[in-house]
Amino acid sequence: MTGSTCDRAALVEALFDGRLGPSERTSTERHLKTCSECAELLRDLTSLQEMLRSSTSTISPLDHQRARLALLRETARPSAAKRRPVALLIAGLVTLPLAVWASASMFSPLRVREMKPVPPAATVASSTALPVASSPQADEDQEMAAPGARDTASMPAPPAPSSFIMRRHPTSRAHNAPVQKAAPSASAQELSQASVDFAEAMKALSRGDFSASAIKLDRFVRTHPGDPRVEEAIYLSAIALERDGRSTEAKEAARRYLIAYPDGAHRAQASRVAGD
Amino acid sequence: MSPRRRPDESRAERLAQATDTELFDGMAQGDLGPLGELFDRHHASVRAFAERMLVDSADVADLVQETFLTASRAAASFQSGAAGKPFLLGVAAQLIRRRRRSFARLRTMLEALGRTPMAPRPTPENDLLEREEAKLLDAAVARLAHAHREVILMVDVGGLSGVEAAKALRIPPGTVWRRLHEARAELRERMKRRLR
Numbered sequence: 001m002t003g004s005t006c007d008r009a010a011l012v013e014a015l016f017d018g019r020l021g022p023s024e025r026t027s028t029e030r031h032l033k034t035c036s037e038c039a040e041l042l043r044d045l046t047s048l049q050e051m052l053r054s055s056t057s058t059i060s061p062l063d064h065q066r067a068r069l070a071l072l073r074e075t076a077r078p079s080a081a082k083r084r085p086v087a088l089l090i091a092g093l094v095t096l097p098l099a100v101w102a103s104a105s106m107f108s109p110l111r112v113r114e115m116k117p118v119p120p121a122a123t124v125a126s127s128t129a130l131p132v133a134s135s136p137q138a139d140e141d142q143e144m145a146a147p148g149a150r151d152t153a154s155m156p157a158p159p160a161p162s163s164f165i166m167r168r169h170p171t172s173r174a175h176n177a178p179v180q181k182a183a184p185s186a187s188a189q190e191l192s193q194a195s196v197d198f199a200e201a202m203k204a205l206s207r208g209d210f211s212a213s214a215i216k217l218d219r220f221v222r223t224h225p226g227d228p229r230v231e232e233a234i235y236l237s238a239i240a241l242e243r244d245g246r247s248t249e250a251k252e253a254a255r256r257y258l259i260a261y262p263d264g265a266h267r268a269q270a271s272r273v274a275g276d
Numbered sequence: 277m278s279p280r281r282r283p284d285e286s287r288a289e290r291l292a293q294a295t296d297t298e299l300f301d302g303m304a305q306g307d308l309g310p311l312g313e314l315f316d317r318h319h320a321s322v323r324a325f326a327e328r329m330l331v332d333s334a335d336v337a338d339l340v341q342e343t344f345l346t347a348s349r350a351a352a353s354f355q356s357g358a359a360g361k362p363f364l365l366g367v368a369a370q371l372i373r374r375r376r377r378s379f380a381r382l383r384t385m386l387e388a389l390g391r392t393p394m395a396p397r398p399t400p401e402n403d404l405l406e407r408e409e410a411k412l413l414d415a416a417v418a419r420l421a422h423a424h425r426e427v428i429l430m431v432d433v434g435g436l437s438g439v440e441a442a443k444a445l446r447i448p449p450g451t452v453w454r455r456l457h458e459a460r461a462e463l464r465e466r467m468k469r470r471l472r
Contacts (some may be wrong), residue, residue: 013457017431017438044464049432051467059278068315071341075308075348220405 065265296360366444424459435458
């Protein structure tokens with residue numbers, strides 16, 4: 001039974017949402033005892049909410065740590081313009097031929113101008129620096145605006161490069177990893193050097209140059225022992241070595257990881273590489 | 277001299293005990309330290325919201341990250357004393373709307389070119405969703421109008437109060453209640469005989 005005919009159905013839903021005053025609540029609760037239709041509505045609302053909540057997928061602790069690290073890494077990027085070179089490249093590669101094709105075939109110049117800056121959905125929002133502040137208000141739903149959109153026009157750019165990522169081990173609270181700490185008085189110069197070194201190692205890794213990546217990661221670990229990305233670097237060096245076909249060295253690196261971070265976010269993968 | 281503690285250990289502890297307002301205040305002053313803590317607290321809610329709001333499930337992780345990055349930049353506009361979750365879900369909702377507009381434009385273009393648009397959101401390979409009714413519910417939620425889905429996900433899944441959802445979406449509370457009612461009625465209709 002869905003279309004409630006009882007005129008108190010709205011009160012039942014309001015009761016469910018906790019927006020009734022004490023006296024209304026009492027009378028509605030009393031009504032529920034006598035009206036089977038309203039009792040059914042309340043049961044439906046309750047089980048609907050339970051089902052909605054229980055079918056929410058969960059994320060593994062490993063994926064959580066990965067996502068967290070990716071986020072913090074993103075804040076450490078030097079500038080917004082350099083934020084997503086890969087995403088921008090893909091967006092460009094996909095959009096440009098389409099736009100060219102479109103202009104050559106059937107779109108008026110005006111239409112093409114409108115289309116051109118639109119990358120696929122997967123990358124569009126991420127390639128804009130300040131999505132909230134620059135959001136056009138000509139939305140289908142005028143009442144919709146980001147929380148604080150009024151105030152964000154003069155929002156400061158993110159502080160470049162964040163010193164935070166260097167100061168705090170991003171996963172330390174989660175698994176109390178024994179991290180080798182450098183003196184906390186590292187200068188800003190050193191900090192940004194760590195970011196550059198790490199980025200280079202990641203770049204080599206992402207272009208499939210595993211040998212170079214392994215060298216860079218190893219150098220990163222030795223040069224910046226107190227950096228919070230050391231855990232990630234040791235793990236990735238094991239992966240890079242494995243991909244490079246150097247299984248003995250990969251095993252060594254994976255074991256080194258497991259000894260330093262017995263509860264680390266990548267322990268499962270590291271154990272696999274280590275062959276334990 | 278008191279026993280020495282590692283500076284970042286006490287900092288991590290401080291962050292863990294800070295309120296959402298204190299975390300946002302820190303970020304507003306240019307310190308991104310609190311961002312990790314904020315992520316730990318709320319990423320699951322933002323993720324759950326994004327999973328059901330997005331057309332392509334491959335975008336979820338990206339959107340979650342973008343939500344927190346945007347929130348860190350917009351930290352100055354965080355209302356003191358408010359809870360972090362409504363703010364974050366509001367940012368996520370706005371980002372999703374932007375993507376949706378762009379996606380709609382792209383789709384129009386692709387359709388005009390005789391191409392098929394991107395595949396519809398695949399069913400998440402979650403064990404729980406293997407259950408038939410959960411799948412059915414998932415499909416029913418996916419078929420809700422965007423504005424209805426936003427509200428029911430914020431309130432019934434995210435646990436926001438109607439007032440918090442109204443604030444997050446910058447709409448009057450009455451609109452939230454109305455949409456919520458319509459969304460629930462539609463889900464009940466679609467899930468008929470399967471509830472309980």
